[in-house]
Every structure is written in C-alpha cells, then in structure tokens.
Amino acid sequence: xxxxDDKKKIRISRADILLAVVLGVFALGLFVVxxxxxxxxxxxxxxxxxAEVERLSLEDGYKGRTNDGVGTDRTRYCQMLYSxxxxxxxxxxxxxxxxxxxxxxxxxxxxxxESGVSMEAADxxxxxxxxxxxxxxxxxxxxxxxxxxxxxxxxxMEEDGLDGMVQ
Amino acid sequence: MRRTVxxxxxxxxxxxxxxxxxxxxxxxxxxxxKLGLPNLIVLLLLYETPDGGQKKSLxxxxxxxxxxxxxxxxxxxxGFLFSNLYAILYALAGAAFSFLAMLLGRRTKRFSMVGVxxxxxxxxxxxxxxxxxxxxxxxxxxxYVPFLIVAGTVTGAxxxxxxxxxxxxxxxDNRE
Numbered sequence: 001x002x003x004x005d006d007k008k009k010i011r012i013s014r015a016d017i018l019l020a021v022v023l024g025v026f027a028l029g030l031f032v033v034x035x036x037x038x039x040x041x042x043x044x045x046x047x048x049x050x051a052e053v054e055r056l057s058l059e060d061g062y063k064g065r066t067n068d069g070v071g072t073d074r075t076r077y078c079q080m081l082y083s084x085x086x087x088x089x090x091x092x093x094x095x096x097x098x099x100x101x102x103x104x105x106x107x108x109x110x111x112x113x114e115s116g117v118s119m120e121a122a123d124x125x126x127x128x129x130x131x132x133x134x135x136x137x138x139x140x141x142x143x144x145x146x147x148x149x150x151x152x153x154x155x156x157m158e159e160d161g162l163d164g165m166v167q
Numbered sequence: 168m169r170r171t172v173x174x175x176x177x178x179x180x181x182x183x184x185x186x187x188x189x190x191x192x193x194x195x196x197x198x199x200x201k202l203g204l205p206n207l208i209v210l211l212l213l214y215e216t217p218d219g220g221q222k223k224s225l226x227x228x229x230x231x232x233x234x235x236x237x238x239x240x241x242x243x244x245x246g247f248l249f250s251n252l253y254a255i256l257y258a259l260a261g262a263a264f265s266f267l268a269m270l271l272g273r274r275t276k277r278f279s280m281v282g283v284x285x286x287x288x289x290x291x292x293x294x295x296x297x298x299x300x301x302x303x304x305x306x307x308x309x310x311y312v313p314f315l316i317v318a319g320t321v322t323g324a325x326x327x328x329x330x331x332x333x334x335x336x337x338x339x340d341n342r343e
Contacts, residue, residue: 011279015277019282020285020320027313031313047305125253126253133197143303145299146253150307152305
C-alpha cells in the first residue's frame with residue numbers, strides 16, 4: 001500500500017478507520033467520565049503562577065460573592081492586575097465606570113454574569129482567554145497562558161461526593 | 168542545489184499556510200483547535216520519497232530530515248512574523264510530538280496518509296496540552312482533552328485527504 005507508483009492512488013487503509021474510531025470512542029468515554037464526575041459549580045477558584053489567590057462562592061449563581069459575603073444582582077467584573085511580582089484585584093459592577101488600567105501594567109478582566117464566567121478583556125498577546133466560551137459547571141476552566149492565570153469552577157470538594165451529586 | 172530550491176519553495180508555501188491559518192477564526196471557543204494547514208507540507212515531505220524508514224532503526228529517512236528542517240524553520244519564521252517568542256515554544260512542542268507520532272505511524276506501514284495525518288493532529292494537541300499543564304501548573308486543562316482529540320482527528324483526516332490528492336503531483340514533478 002505504501003510503496004506505490006503514481007498510477008495507483010493511495011487508498012485509505014483499514015488501520016486508518018480503526019484509528020479514527022478508537023480515538024472517537026476514547027474521547028467520548030473521557031467526556032462521559034468527566035460529565036459524570038462534574039457537579040454544579042460550588043466555587044470559583046482563581047490561581048496565579050500555580051497558587052490559589054482567590055476563591056469565590058457561587059452558591060447564589062455565577063455572579064459570585066466577595067469574601068465579605070456581599071452578593072449582587074448585577075453583572076460583576078473583576079480586574080486582575082499584575083504588578084511588582086504580585087496580583088491585585090479590583091471589582092466593579094455593570095453600570096459603573098471601569099477603573100482605569102495604569103499604563104504598562106498587564107491585566108485580565110473577568111466577567112461574572114447570569115450566563116456564566118468569561119474573560120471580558122486582557123492584554124495578553126494571544127487573546128485565547130478572551131475568545132473562550134463562558135464556563136458554567138464544575139471542572140471547567142479558562143486559562144491565560146501568557147499571564148499564567150487559571151480561572152476554574154470547582155464542584156463540592158467533600159470526601160463524600162455522593163451528597164453533592166444527589167442535590 | 169535543485170533540492171535546496173525545492174525545499175525553499177515548500178518553506179515559503181508553509182509560511183503562507185501559517186499566515187492563512189492565522190486569518191481563519193476557527194476555534195469554537197476552545198483553545199488549541201485549529202486546522203493545522205502547515206502540517207500538510209510535513210505530511211507531503213514524509214511521503215514524497217517512498218522510503219518510510221525501517222522499523223527498529225534510529226536512522227531518519229531523507230524525507231523526514233527535510234520535513235524536520237522545513238517545519239522547524241517555518242515555526243521560527245512565522246513566530247517572529249505573525250506572533251511572538253512565547254507562541255514559538257508552544258508551536259515547537261506541538262510540532263515535536265506531532266512529528267514523532269507521524270514518523271512512527273509512517274514506519275508501521277499500516278496507515279495511509281490519512282491515518283498518519285490523524286496521528287499528527289491528535290499528538291500536536293496532546294503535546295500542547297502537556298506544555299500548558301507545565302506552564303500554569305494545573306491539571307485543569309485536562310478538561311479539554313476529549314475535544315482536542317476529536318478536533319485533531321477531524322482536521323487530521325481532512326488534511327490527509329488533501330495530501331493524498333496532492334502527493335502524485337509532487338512525485339511526478341521530481342521525476343522529470
């Protein structure tokens with residue numbers, strides 16, 4: 001099949017089809033396993049450079065709650081600024097004017113709305129995080145590789161996982 | 168000398184394919200999904216000479232060496248032209264995985280260009296996921312794996328079909 005002359009066309013081999021089917025089944029299996037394992041999002045975890053820097057409760061929906069426990073009805077935005085080797089958070093709500101980003105400072109702006117969590121803006125070179133679809137359920141994440149930022153929705157992290165699934 | 172010119176042409180062609188690909192918004196909101204058009208050149212070079220390499224031998228056949236050269240240069244050049252140093256590293260990681268998988272797939276002599284191209288597409292994505300895991304130090308990206316396997320299979324198969332159509336022209340050209 002391989003060492004052909006030009007008159008004979010290369011044909012798709014049986015191994016090709018088998019490969020495609022095996023990969024498809026494997027991907028589907030993996031997807032199903034992930035779905036079964038995933039739960040309603042309990043909290044939104046923001047990690048930077050491999051360490052968790054913020055954890056928000058999603059009990060009242062995707063708009064989240066700040067650490068002081070204040071909830072809101074409006075869409076919320078979170079600016080994350082990277083400066084002097086650290087990360088800083090600035091929150092504002094829909095309708096408010098966005099705080100100005102100082103010149104020369106890298107940032108990501110997260111949007112927490114009714115329909116989920118998404119990246120509203122960022123100054124990273126690839127903009128992959130900004131084009132990412134909104135995340136809604138446990139295990140899903142948005143990653144900004146250039147800024148080494150991970151925004152992840154986590155399900156309940158209890159030992160007895162069954163309770164979380166039944167609810 | 169003639170071969171140098173031909174490889175130069177193929178390098179130029181793969182650069183154009185890189186550029187065309189950067190213009191097509193084809194991501195479906197999931198990072199890492201792309202057509203992989205430049206891989207067509209790698210695929211064609213791997214198949215241009217009938218020598219697919221021997222099993223259990225470390226010797227790289229001529230087509231594989233040329234493919235490695237053209238693709239390496241393509242990534243560095245397109246990286247500096249259209250993106251940044253950072254993207255070059257990701258592209259190189261994906262390309263290394265993809266190339267190794269295609270080389271081994273070709274050596275088994277069981278797959279056609281379609282199967283080898285599927286292997287290339289899937290392993291390109293797996294290579295990039297692994298690098299992403301290292302960079303952000305998280306397993307959260309594992310969530311994408313099923314989507315990227317399916318995407319790699321579909322785009323790989325499409326490129327393989329195109330490759331089958333193009334290969335006879337490339338081979339005929341070299342005989343004259």
